[in-house]
Amino acid sequence: MAMAIELPDGVSLEAAVAIVIALLTVVLLAVTSRDPKKAALKKAQKEIRELLQKENCGPICIRLAWHDSGTFTAAKAGQSFASAGGANGSIRFDPEIKHGANAGLSKGLKLLEPIKASCPTVSWADLLQMASAEFVAMAGGPRIAMRYGRVDAAGPDDCPVEGNLPGAGAPFGDGSKDAGEHLRKVFHRMGFNNQEIVALSGAHTIGRAFKERSGTTPHGYTEKGATKYTCPAFRARHDGAAGVGMPGGQSWTPKWLTFDNSYFTVAPEKELLRLETDKVLETDPGFAPHYRRYAESQTEFFKDYAAVHKKLSELGSKFEPAGGITI
Numbered sequence: 001m002a003m004a005i006e007l008p009d010g011v012s013l014e015a016a017v018a019i020v021i022a023l024l025t026v027v028l029l030a031v032t033s034r035d036p037k038k039a040a041l042k043k044a045q046k047e048i049r050e051l052l053q054k055e056n057c058g059p060i061c062i063r064l065a066w067h068d069s070g071t072f073t074a075a076k077a078g079q080s081f082a083s084a085g086g087a088n089g090s091i092r093f094d095p096e097i098k099h100g101a102n103a104g105l106s107k108g109l110k111l112l113e114p115i116k117a118s119c120p121t122v123s124w125a126d127l128l129q130m131a132s133a134e135f136v137a138m139a140g141g142p143r144i145a146m147r148y149g150r151v152d153a154a155g156p157d158d159c160p161v162e163g164n165l166p167g168a169g170a171p172f173g174d175g176s177k178d179a180g181e182h183l184r185k186v187f188h189r190m191g192f193n194n195q196e197i198v199a200l201s202g203a204h205t206i207g208r209a210f211k212e213r214s215g216t217t218p219h220g221y222t223e224k225g226a227t228k229y230t231c232p233a234f235r236a237r238h239d240g241a242a243g244v245g246m247p248g249g250q251s252w253t254p255k256w257l258t259f260d261n262s263y264f265t266v267a268p269e270k271e272l273l274r275l276e277t278d279k280v281l282e283t284d285p286g287f288a289p290h291y292r293r294y295a296e297s298q299t300e301f302f303k304d305y306a307a308v309h310k311k312l313s314e315l316g317s318k319f320e321p322a323g324g325i326t327i
């Protein structure tokens with residue numbers, strides 16, 4: 001039976017609806033802000049955004065998160081962290097942070113330490129993945145539908161063995177005859193297909209390589225080692241602001257602090273980096289159609305990248321509660 005509601009004199013129906021919506025919003029906000037896990041994650045998110053804005057350290061954070069999760073072996077899912085690997089924060093421990101592929105990444109951990117100290121209930125695994133996803137969006141890329149609540153690896157015994165991450169050029173440690181075979185071996189092991197390998201590689205639209213870290217480039221630390229794109233005068237940021245963080249190194253794209261599809265469109269140039277594992281994406285019949293598709297459409301790239309980044313961020317993760325937490 002329909003019920004008639006009488007409004008007080010002078011109050012229109014529109015005003016009454018607006019008041020009800022405002023009240024419901026206040027109630028909803030009050031309920032969510034009382035969830036301490038969500039509140040802590042929100043605090044960490046705010047502090048991470050400030051750090052990324054100030055330090056231009058997004059690229060190292062993306063690499064740190066990917067190297068934490070990229071140790072995963074799908075066939076061992078559900079086994080111990082040491083055996084299955086994955087996004088569990090084990091990269092913060094020796095021996096893992098000292099693995100050859102992780103050269104230079106301890107700097108990223110140090111940058112995040114103060115945020116871990118001020119948000120102690122947020123796991124390291126979540127902090128690493130949050131910083132990575134936040135920077136993709138901040139740099140102009142897609143917002144990734146992240147879940148949080150990852151359980152942390154407890155100590156060095158949870159670290160995986162060395163050698164699960166991809167090498168950048170021959171000779172490949174796994175005996176692969178070329179970069180295509182190597183990429184397939186490594187990424188299929190994690191559970192990714194060819195299209196996902198190409199989309200993930202597009203993350204090199206961001207960041208640089210350093211002589212002192214991977215040794216894949218003659219360009220090293222400081223302005224002396226910089227290219228024309230990695231010197232302080234060049235504006236690589238999405239918002240056009242000045243600042244590159246630490247100068248030096250060699251980038252894959254000119255605007256290496258901007259997340260776009262330029263990794264797939266940029267013309268080869270001496271100043272820009274191309275690893276063997278980048279070049280093969282353009283020529284290998286299993287990869288090339290996706291490479292061309294992402295060159296033609298940034299929208300397609302963003303859609304596929306957001307999906308595969310989310311998948312990467314959850315490899316081998318154990319969530320508490322089981323469904324994870326969205327903020």
Ligand code: HEM
Binds near residue numbers: 060204210216
């Ligand atoms: C396809 C196989 C891959 C290889 C062989 C590879 C290799 C490398 C190498 C050699 C560097 C330079 C490190 C240094 O000298 O500091 C680097 C940097 C980087 N990689 Fe990859 N990578 C791969 C895939 C990925 C994926 C899947 C992601 C993320 C989803 C990623 C994100 C990054 C970022 C953001 C940097 C820049 C770090 C910085 O500026 O400090 N890479 N990668």
